[in-house]
Amino acid sequence: AGPAESKTEAAMSELVPEPRQKPVVPMKPTSINANLLGYIGIDTIIEQMRKKTMKTGFDFNIMVVGQSGLGKSTLVNTLFKSQVSRKSSGWNREEKIPKTVEIKAIGHVIEEGGVKMKLTVIDTPGFGDQINNENCWEPIEKYINEQYEKFLKEEVNIARKKRIPDTRVHCCLYFISPTGHSLRPLDLEFMKHLSKVVNIIPVIAKADTMTLEEKTEFKQRVRKELEVNGIEFYPQKEFDEDLEDKTENDKIRQESMPFAVVGSDKEYQVNGKRVLGRKTPWGIIEVENLTHCEFALLRDFVIRTHLQDLKEVTHNIHYETYRAKRLNDNGGLPPMTVETEENHESNL
């Protein structure tokens, strides 16, 4: 696909403005609205695109960040109804907490309805688990920028691939501990730094430890804190494309988020149906039951409605911001191209 159209002025405002080149060829003045006397078939192009998307499949890279024990791996498995997290890929469940933040990416190919998805789950064990957690977001920011760099290098290559492999992080789920009080300083620091480079979706983990009232109050408080601290989580207000988007996203931003979720990969029998849930002496918590928790809302949001948009915002906004900064630092030139045999010789 060709490069993107950026959606916002703000990200570009501090950069060197490009002088607009004058058109070389005389162009007749633009649109004459056509009077159609028959059917041409332009709408079938959409069908072609749909078929194409189905055939080529797509990449989706989701990162999970939060203290250990908040149910990150379980939640990701629940989201994709598959054993896709780090903990399911042969890692020891009782693994020791690493001394520094590690970045672990696991890839899977899953298929549904003829659509193939190459899903990569990026786990960040060690985040927030140390005694001194200062700057523990840095390895994460570094990883995210490294993926942008990889993409950029491929894009400026002379002989570049037709479909550049996309390892950029499209979505970062940030797990908030269900303390019921407020966000922790680490939460604020992380989200402040990272919301500028990646789409952050805050979720309240292990929501089954709160009653309905506690949940509502906590959500309100968290929303307020995020707003007061100027943290723009996904879907960001400034990227709403039109009124339709804005209305839909406003509702999500102001009422639903952050989603209070419960994850589980165990099934139980409830009212004759098999459901994913958690069994306790006082009842079974059904993960996909909206009266129990908001997992289904998170899933629909990330996968069923905003999947494509998450990728587009990553490509059109975050990646472009990174790229523009890189070009600017490099004096407006693209970074060094990959060395080929020829280049090597000419440099000698």
Place this chain on the structure above:
Amino acid sequence: QQPAQFTNPETPGYVGFANLPNQVHRKSVKKGFEFTLMVVGESGLGKSTLINSLFLTDLYPERVIPGAAEKIERTVQIEASTVEIEERGVKLRLTVVDTPGYGDAINCRDCFKTIISYIDEQFERYLHDESGLNRRHIIDNRVHCCFYFISPFGHGLKPLDVEFMKAIHNKVNIVPVIAKADTLSLKERERLKKRILDEIEEHGIKIYHLPDAESDEDEDFKEQTRLLKASIPFCVVGSNQLIEAKGKKVRGRLYPWGVVEVENPEHNDFLKLRTMLITHMQDLQEVTQDLHYENFRSERLKRGGR
């Protein structure tokens, strides 16, 4: 690892990312499409009429056709017009690049330089924009397809036809079209088509190849693709006039001996040409991006500069 089972949204195994094509659909409908079509051929081959017929528009409302004397002094011009067509909520922004003056001069030796420069300029501009800091306003003016009009009056390709096509076949998708097909009988058409195809092969001219239908497409589509491929180069007739024929109003040409109907597949390949263009619009854009543009870009970058 257990693969997700898809049956329907209510079943426990359903995740929902099969909905992605719908999300892409929605965004595409909102964004609309852009397509640039170039038409090249001698004057009087019916290019403008054909374009108007294809898109059911009148792209050249105030057209003044110059006389022969004026044409002597004229060099090849490039004229681009843009039209926005909307159908069932899908918007297409179509730019037609006309090349009046091509083939008119007594000595046509330089007549394709202007055209080649134009194509290269669009690639150059795109390369420049794509490499820039602010990629906000990139407009894709690259030529996605070139209809090359061949005269039905000759015995096949003329030397100018061969030279021109060889000069641009690495820069743009060429779709050869035999114009004013109503001057030929069906047998004459078959003969001319075969002759042209032979000459194209003989001279090593690379025209746009329709991709074969994929194995999982339905039989109708496969059959349609086979038919399209077998009909190249398309023999077409264009018309902006509505004629009464068999009780209906049709686009056609009224002769004393009958009516030539533009949209009648037994009269000419117009519908095939239109179907080919619409069903392959995306592929034409992709080949332009992935092949012609990338060729241009790698040549350009190797030559030096950014």
